[in-house]
Every structure is written in structure tokens, then in C-alpha cells.
Amino acid sequence: MSQIKLIDSGVIYRNPNPGYEYHFACQSHLIQISQHELLCSFQRGQALYSLDAVMMQARSVDGGKTWQAEGLIHDPAIDDRPYSYHGPFLSRVSDGSLVITAIRWNRSDPFHPLFNVKTGGIFQSETLLYRSSDNGFNWSGPEIIEVPDGMVITPSGGVVVLSNGYWFLSFDQWHDYHDPGPYRPRTVGLFSSDEGRTWGDPIVFGNGEALGKGHWHGRIIRRRDNSLFTMFWTADNQSGKNLTLHSSNGSPDGFQWTNPEPTNIPGQTNWVADLGDGKMVMIYTVREMQPPGFFAVFSEDNGKSWNLDHQVHLWDATGRDKIGSNAPESYPRSHDTISFGAPTATVLEEGDVFATFWCTEVSVTQIRYVRLRVV
Numbered sequence: 001m002s003q004i005k006l007i008d009s010g011v012i013y014r015n016p017n018p019g020y021e022y023h024f025a026c027q028s029h030l031i032q033i034s035q036h037e038l039l040c041s042f043q044r045g046q047a048l049y050s051l052d053a054v055m056m057q058a059r060s061v062d063g064g065k066t067w068q069a070e071g072l073i074h075d076p077a078i079d080d081r082p083y084s085y086h087g088p089f090l091s092r093v094s095d096g097s098l099v100i101t102a103i104r105w106n107r108s109d110p111f112h113p114l115f116n117v118k119t120g121g122i123f124q125s126e127t128l129l130y131r132s133s134d135n136g137f138n139w140s141g142p143e144i145i146e147v148p149d150g151m152v153i154t155p156s157g158g159v160v161v162l163s164n165g166y167w168f169l170s171f172d173q174w175h176d177y178h179d180p181g182p183y184r185p186r187t188v189g190l191f192s193s194d195e196g197r198t199w200g201d202p203i204v205f206g207n208g209e210a211l212g213k214g215h216w217h218g219r220i221i222r223r224r225d226n227s228l229f230t231m232f233w234t235a236d237n238q239s240g241k242n243l244t245l246h247s248s249n250g251s252p253d254g255f256q257w258t259n260p261e262p263t264n265i266p267g268q269t270n271w272v273a274d275l276g277d278g279k280m281v282m283i284y285t286v287r288e289m290q291p292p293g294f295f296a297v298f299s300e301d302n303g304k305s306w307n308l309d310h311q312v313h314l315w316d317a318t319g320r321d322k323i324g325s326n327a328p329e330s331y332p333r334s335h336d337t338i339s340f341g342a343p344t345a346t347v348l349e350e351g352d353v354f355a356t357f358w359c360t361e362v363s364v365t366q367i368r369y370v371r372l373r374v375v
Contacts, residue, residue, distance in 0.1 A: 004281060004296050004312045007371040012040050012067045012356060013058050014366040022046050024365045025056075026358040029158065029344045031090045031098070036063045039136045040356060041073060041088040041100060042367050048335070049114050051107045053084040055100070057136060064354055064369060073100065073130065073139055082107045085128075089158030090136075094165060099196065100130040100139070101155045101169060115332035120183035122152055122174040129196050145169075145190075148202055152176050153188060157219045159196065160254075163226040167192040168254045169199070170230070172216040183331070184237060185214040189254060205257035206230075206248060212237050215246060215260055219344070223274045226252040229303060231282065232260050233268045240331065242288060245270060247303050265297065265306055273345040273353045278302045281372060283314070283343040283355045293317040294343055294357055296372055314370050315340070315359055323360065339365065 015023035028042040038060045045053035055073040060066060076083060088102040103125040105114055114123045130141035147153055153171035160168045169190050175181055187206030190199040206215035215232035223229055228250030234243045245267050246260035267284035274280055280299045286292050297311040322337045339360035348354050353372040358365060 001307070001310075002279070002298060002300065002374050003307075003310050004298050005373045005375050006296075006312055006314065007352065007373050008065070009314070009368065009370045010065070012060075012367040012369050013042060013044075013056070013069055015364050016069075018364060024048065024050065025367050026365060027087045027342050028356040028358060028367045029089045030346055030354060030356050030369075031092055032346060032348055032354070033135050035349055037061050037135075038064050038354065039090065039098075040067070040367065040369075041090050042358070043086055043088065045084065048338070049084070049086075051082065051084055051110055053086055055085045055088040055102060058367075059136070064371060070136075074142065082110070086125075087155065089155060091158040091160070093159065093161050093167070093195065098132040098136055099159050100128075100132075100141075101145075101158055102128045102130070102142075103154050104128060104142075115335075116177050117333055119175070119179065119181040120332055121177040121179050121181060122154070123177045124152060125154060127153070127155055127171075143196070145196075145199060147171075147190070147199075151188070151202065156187060156217050160220050160222050160228070162222065162254055163252045165193075166253070167196055168220065168228075170218055170220045171202075182237075183214070184209055185216040185235075187215055187218050187232070189220075191254065203255060205250065206232055206260055208234065208246075208260060209237070213243065213246075213260075217269055218248070219271045220250070221272055221274055224276045228252070228254060228257075229272060229274070229280075231263070231265075231270050231272055231284075231303075233270070234260065234262070242266075242268060245284065263303075263306060264308060267295070269342050271343050271345040271355070272303065273347045273355075275347060275351070275353075275374060279374065281345065281353045281374065282306065283345050283353075283357070283370075285341050285343060285357075287321065287338075291316050291318045292321045293340070294359075296353075296355070296370075298374060312372070314355075315357065315368065317359065320360055323365075
């Protein structure tokens, strides 16, 4: 039976000058540029939702062994008002150029929270698109993606180029900050037939409300047979209790999706990498079981079952799973003190899986990587 082997691990970005400033680095995403060159985007500020959150990038030219921070993807100094920038996702599109999707919030009122602590409603954001024709050395944008009227959505992943050439972008749907709720998360998708210049009507593909479930943070991948696949962080809508991850398969055109089905994985945020021939590796987060942290798990049957007996513990968050001592129990305040999360993964040309995540060590929140191989 095949198993996952940890080949290498290290730091992509960590505050180089902690005596003078605090850097909270999170929400990383990585793509391979060439055999030895990798590019990683990430968010940096003083906190997860801080006013000064910006988008950064780092590059490796030795296959991920060492990394050089390259600075801002977008300089907020040119903006006409204060914004905070969050969650940059990288993608390579059909012509070889790169795109980033991200969100920003208007922070003109610095005291306005992003989430309603009573209802879980979210402050309206803008979804952005950036483009680069030189492998990320220069970026144009932002272009604002117009979302359907009345929908409050944030991207849950980057642009996926479908086999028919269309672009597909997945979103988590919320309710508005002033809407009393209740909080009923689901996922939707938008399509573009003109390389992101315009976006069509949405489809709903992760809606568990009829079964009393909420699904979100589905990271869509295009498999080698051109079908789509995702895993959802899933919770019981009534109790708020987290359930096991739920999987869903999508048609190559992105319009047809299977109902989310429970798996045996007790995780939350995650990312799946397709190795072909039914083999998959998933990196996922565990918060509510011991030990907490990041794990890698393997499937040989297209994600129907996962070999938890031989999973690999990538990062042990025991004793460092919270920032501060008092963690609120209910969403959205429960997110205020999280100290790790949001793994992403990509399959390298040579077949290894390269994954990134953010975590906190000795009070420094940083971006780390692992390199995995199925043997």
C-alpha cells in the first residue's frame, strides 16, 4: 500500500525584524513557475483582520528550499481610501499568464468590525482580480469582479480554468452584516467566458440547508480527467458543531455537482492534490481533536476513502493553537484567536506535492511549507 513520506519542510516567510514590528503572515497560496521556480502569495498585517493587511509574495528558484520575499503585490498607498487586502489566490491560466483573486474591505471607519458578533453577518467586500504576464514580477489591477446583486460572497479559491476554456471561481456565501440571519453557509460558483472580464449567473453547488448542514471553504481542483473535486468544511447548522469533511464531484463544465457526502476525516480547512489514477493527497487542519495541527492523508479510490491509519502529522499545534488565552466559543469571535490554518497544495512537475500553511511559533505567525512524496 502506498504511503506519504515527508521529504522536506521549512519557512517561506517569517518576520525578519520582530523587535521592531509585528507581522502576522497568513493565507498563503503557491504555484510552480518552472522546474525550479515557485511563487507564493500571502497576506501580511498585524492581525488576521487588521487595518494594515496587505498582499505579499515570495519566490524560490531552487525548488522551494530557500525563499526570498519580493514585497507587495498591490501597494495600498495608491488607493483613494483605506482598504485592507485579504486571501490572495494564485492561478496560471491558458495563455501562461498568472492571475490573483483576492478581497478587500473599505476601512474608512477603522472601528467597524468585519463580522457582526451577534448574527455572523459579514461586512460587504470587493472581489478583485490581478494579472501578470511576466510570472509575477509585475501585476496589473485591481479589476473589480461584479458579483450578482444581493449576494454577499467571498472567494474560496483561485480561478480554475475548465477544459472548455471557461474560468470558474468558487465563493462562500454569507449574509449581510445588517441581516439578522441565521448564518447558513453555502457555496456558489461564477463562470467567465472571456478570461475574467465579465462573469455570468451563479450556480449553487454546496447547499446542505435541507439536511441541516453548512458547507464552506471548498477548494476546487481540476483533476487529470478534467472533472472537478472539492472537500467542504462542514458543520451542523443547529448546534454549530463541526462534522467530518464532506466531498463533492463536479462535471468538467462545472455545472453539475454531486451532493456533499461525509468522509471519515475530522478536519476543517483543507486542500486536495490529484496525482492521477485515482490517487489523491489531502492536507487538512485539525482544531478540535488531539493533537491539533496539520495532517496529510492519502486516498487510492478517487477520494471515496482516506487512509487515516497512515496519515502524516505535518505540524503539531499542541500548546500553540490559540493566540491569547481566552478563545470565544461561538462564530465569528471564535476566529479571532486562531493561530494556524488554510493549507494549500500543488503537484509539482516531478510528482511531489508541495504544500503551504500558516501557523504560529514562539509568538510569530508565519508561512511554512512541506514537500511530500507518495512511495
